[in-house]
Amino acid sequence: MIDIPFFLFVVFAVVAIGGGIGMVSSRNPVASLLFLVVTFFSLAGIYVLLNAQFIAAVQVIVYAGAIMVLFLFVIMLLNLGSDYHADIRRFGWIVAGFVAAGIIGGILSSGLTQPGLLAGGGGGALVDASVRDVGVVGAVAFPLFRDFAVPFEVTSLLLLVAAIGAVLLAKRRV
């Protein structure tokens, strides 16, 4: 008997990584955007497997449904072609490849030596318990608006400052 959640996880993980590779390697901006949407969708699938349906829904609504549509709008508005000059030249690619391989290898080896580090030491059980108590939305809402209300509001203030800063930098005269 195949473990169905594990099988689904492998499918979503492979699709997510494939989408990520497609996103950085395709020359057409629209194609790379759609690859990124595929990655977001697979991530949402993995969230559902972790019993975090609300996060999955928000992931699709916010990232795949709103932000990427805005990106698509901008790409189409500027009518970006597929001709571009690579910023990273031959030697840069080799260095970048080694750095990335080192990071991935480090994470994998630490995960193999300490199984609890990556495979969630009881995190899933905690999520299940809080979902049973307060529902899928409450499991996110209670920590966010009760336990961590101040950091949450400060973060949103930071985002507001960043948005205003972007407008100030982009416009000559405000």
Place this chain on the structure above:
Amino acid sequence: MSPTQPVSALGGIPFLVIMVVKVIVVFVSVITTVAFMTLLERWISAWIQDRLGPNRVGPKGLFQPLADGLKNFVKEETYPDQASRFYFVMAPMLSMIPAMITFAVIPFASPLPTPWGLVDMVVADLPIGILYILALTSLGVYGIVMAGWSSNNKYSLLGGMRASAQMVSYEVALGLALIPVFMLAGNVTLTGIISMQQQMHLWYAFPLGLAFFLFIVASFAECNRLPFDLPEAEQELVAGFHAEYSSMKFAMFMIAEYSNMLTASALMATLFLGGWDIPLWQGDNMWLGPAGIVGATPAWWKTLLTFGSFATKTAFFVFLFMWVRWTVPRFRYDQVMHLGWKVMLPTALAFIGLTGTSILVLDSLGVPYGLVYGLAMTAVNVVAMVAFFWILDRDRVIAGAEGYERRVRIAEAHARGMRVPPPVTQHAGD
């Protein structure tokens, strides 16, 4: 297994069989309804324009959808020379699939008792409920945008860009119009929202009327129906995003549009008109939780009656969609954006604040959730709605094109220091 237990408790193969049967029945019903909605649209347009409408194929033209389907299947498929083939083929699929699977979370009748247990009349009662619909409908725009972009046609591209801007703008208002419902129901599952409306003995259209109105308007924009059909806009953009499509690929866009309409209608009926609830009758107030049935005893005739109630409400909204299409002219693009960001968004935000305040006040006064609670909210809502429509109606927020232009002229004249505004150009018929 006792017949009062939900079938989901069965597990294994029997549950799988019941799920497959439900999926097939619902899918086939939705597809058939969508086919006949195209006929209904033509009948209603004919009725509104005082024509006869389709009446040749079959009795009273009833087989017209079959003829249309056959025609679409056998027509030639065209591919524009300069189109990106892959995206051109993908676009209709991306448009149709989200539209077809959103109906899965909508409960369409009260639970049906069977020898194997209670079957809830919804394909999947997800814990995230309506957020699932929001997530998938927000993906529908990719189909339209990709169709517009891959056709390599200026008109199609304009249609696709309008679609992306319009849908992102109105999704905000749509989501914010839903928040009062969540706050009042304390739940995001659609079965839970129906149950809370039954417990209040009042449909949410009364205590949350303003949210209901905003939701209807935003749904029209999300379905790209008139007066928000700018992505198609036959008169300016030929046919907008699907100008280059022929045969079944064109039909897939049509199926997507009509099934979006059907889902939006069912959603409005569920969220604001009590779903399958039958008004003024307590015999159908039941809720199928994981532990079993709560409230009235289910029966097969109750399932039939409640399905009739649900179908009637949904049909009303489908009719409303078509009625508006053949009555109201299209907005200009700047008016669409103006309405979305400067009217709908602030109103929805203000109404969230108002609903939250009323709930807080009523709860701290110790009013139990029920009819009195609902009537108090209704009183607040009536005041809010009167204020909203009074402001709208005084030519302050949405002016006609003429009034808007005049105000712009006067403002410009003032800015230049002139005292008399230049005369407004006279249109024929003024």
